[in-house]
Amino acid sequence: MNATPFTPHDAGHVADPDDALEAARRECPVTQVSDVLFVVTSDTDVRAVFQDTVAFSNRGNFTIGHEDRNHAFPGLTNLDPPVHTELRSRLLRNMAPKKLRSLGPRVAQVIARALDGLPPSGEVDLLKDYISHVPSAVTYSMIGLPEEYWSEVEVLADALVEAVPAPETSMPEYDRLMELMGQVVRDRREHPQHRRDDVLDNLCFAAPGEREMDDLEVVMHLRQLFAAATDTTRALIANCVYRLLEHGDWARVVADRSLLKNAIEESLRFDSPAQFMTRSVVRDTVIGECPVPAGHKAYLSIQSANHDEAAWGSTARQFDIARQVAVQHIAFGRGIHSCLGAPLARMEAYMAIDSLMDHYPRMTAGRRATWEKCEGLLLRRPKEVWARLVEEIPAVTGSDSGQVAE
Numbered sequence: 001m002n003a004t005p006f007t008p009h010d011a012g013h014v015a016d017p018d019d020a021l022e023a024a025r026r027e028c029p030v031t032q033v034s035d036v037l038f039v040v041t042s043d044t045d046v047r048a049v050f051q052d053t054v055a056f057s058n059r060g061n062f063t064i065g066h067e068d069r070n071h072a073f074p075g076l077t078n079l080d081p082p083v084h085t086e087l088r089s090r091l092l093r094n095m096a097p098k099k100l101r102s103l104g105p106r107v108a109q110v111i112a113r114a115l116d117g118l119p120p121s122g123e124v125d126l127l128k129d130y131i132s133h134v135p136s137a138v139t140y141s142m143i144g145l146p147e148e149y150w151s152e153v154e155v156l157a158d159a160l161v162e163a164v165p166a167p168e169t170s171m172p173e174y175d176r177l178m179e180l181m182g183q184v185v186r187d188r189r190e191h192p193q194h195r196r197d198d199v200l201d202n203l204c205f206a207a208p209g210e211r212e213m214d215d216l217e218v219v220m221h222l223r224q225l226f227a228a229a230t231d232t233t234r235a236l237i238a239n240c241v242y243r244l245l246e247h248g249d250w251a252r253v254v255a256d257r258s259l260l261k262n263a264i265e266e267s268l269r270f271d272s273p274a275q276f277m278t279r280s281v282v283r284d285t286v287i288g289e290c291p292v293p294a295g296h297k298a299y300l301s302i303q304s305a306n307h308d309e310a311a312w313g314s315t316a317r318q319f320d321i322a323r324q325v326a327v328q329h330i331a332f333g334r335g336i337h338s339c340l341g342a343p344l345a346r347m348e349a350y351m352a353i354d355s356l357m358d359h360y361p362r363m364t365a366g367r368r369a370t371w372e373k374c375e376g377l378l379l380r381r382p383k384e385v386w387a388r389l390v391e392e393i394p395a396v397t398g399s400d401s402g403q404v405a406e
């Protein structure tokens with residue numbers, strides 16, 4: 001391997017980062033790649049920065065240049081304490097792990113509907129025809145978005161995620177999404193008889209002692225939830241299905257479903273759906289052994305930390321569904337900003353893949369299957385997940401046997 005150390009400014013590195021990240025870990029685990037940006041690649045250093053809320057701020061998260069995100073109201077992931085603490089506690093009313101798990105029956109309904117759309121056999125792009133329908137519908141249900149908005153909101157929100165790190169506020173999709181969400185918020189506030197136990201309600205109506213938010217602020221927080229919850233979870237399901245098929249592990253997990261939970265953790269480690277987070281340096285500090293002055297930014301490579309040989313051993317860059325400690329990955333971040341939706345993402349992935357295995361136990365990778373990373377700096381998933389669906393033949397006995405052909 002003869003790669004140059006990773007920089008997010010190199011399109012080739014972004015499309016296929018693993019050799020460049022390995023070179024960075026080996027040669028210079030904290031590398032200054034522009035006048036403002038340091039790339040941090042080791043497991044130890046990425047974890048340390050995630051935990052340090054004194055030297056680092058979440059302002060400017062996801063940006064890699066001088067700019068901060070130019071939003072009227074920063075979302076949860078761009079806030080620092082004490083405002084962050086207050087908003088996170090409020091969202092926990094809907095998003096505590098137990099509350100998220102109670103969405104199980106809804107997730108099952110969404111999956112059943114998505115499965116109905118698949119043919120009994122033949123080659124399909126599972127990402128387009130199955131996986132992509134699940135997290136969006138689950139997220140919109142959790143938020144309380146009326147169903148008539150779902151299809152348009154999905155197209156707009158997807159366009160924005162794919163554009164990261166471009167300034168989304170200059171995109172027409174952004175303006176339209178804000179307009180639609182504004183209607184949804186006004187409608188809920190004007191019709192309190194439609195109140196339900198969902199995120200929309202929580203943000204529209206302050207509980208005693210909580211701060212009232214105006215319409216725009218509610219819209220901004222909802223917008224961030226779409227971005228955080230939808231394409232990341234699609235990426236997890238797509239990555240996991242792709243790797244199980246690629247490595248011939250599908251049949252093994254079909255036969256022993258107790259392997260699925262760990263396979264999902266290994267997928268999160270091996271193909272981290274959110275490739276990085278950014279922190280703004282607010283006081284002079286040191287990362288590893290590298291001085292990093294205030295006014296700079298740190299690009300925390302989650303993908304690299306999850307492949308770090310110092311943490312994961314010599315097999316770090318191999319996909320192994322039986323890996324003992326896979327769950328110790330940092331795909332959901334660490335510290336005060338760690339992912340609020342992790343229990344939901346894990347549940348959706350488990351249920352979506354488990355149901356697919358029930359319906360298509362003999363599924364194999366499609367002839368067109370190839371790993372090509374999706375557009376955009378933030379997400380890691382294949383552009384398509386081609387699979388060959390094979391209809392399960394019902395068991396037959398007695399005089400019927402032998403009459404059923406594939």
Ligand code: HEM
Nearest residue numbers: 076077228229232233236273274332333337339340341345
């Ligand atoms: C596989 C799917 C997912 C991945 C890989 C993922 C990853 C992450 C990561 C790395 C962070 C840390 C952000 C930081 O440190 O700045 C985060 C935060 C967050 N995630 Fe997720 N996420 C996923 C799914 C979800 C879902 C399903 C939801 C909502 C239902 C969600 C909601 C959030 C929220 C609200 C935050 C901000 C937390 C805070 O700043 O306090 N995520 N996520």
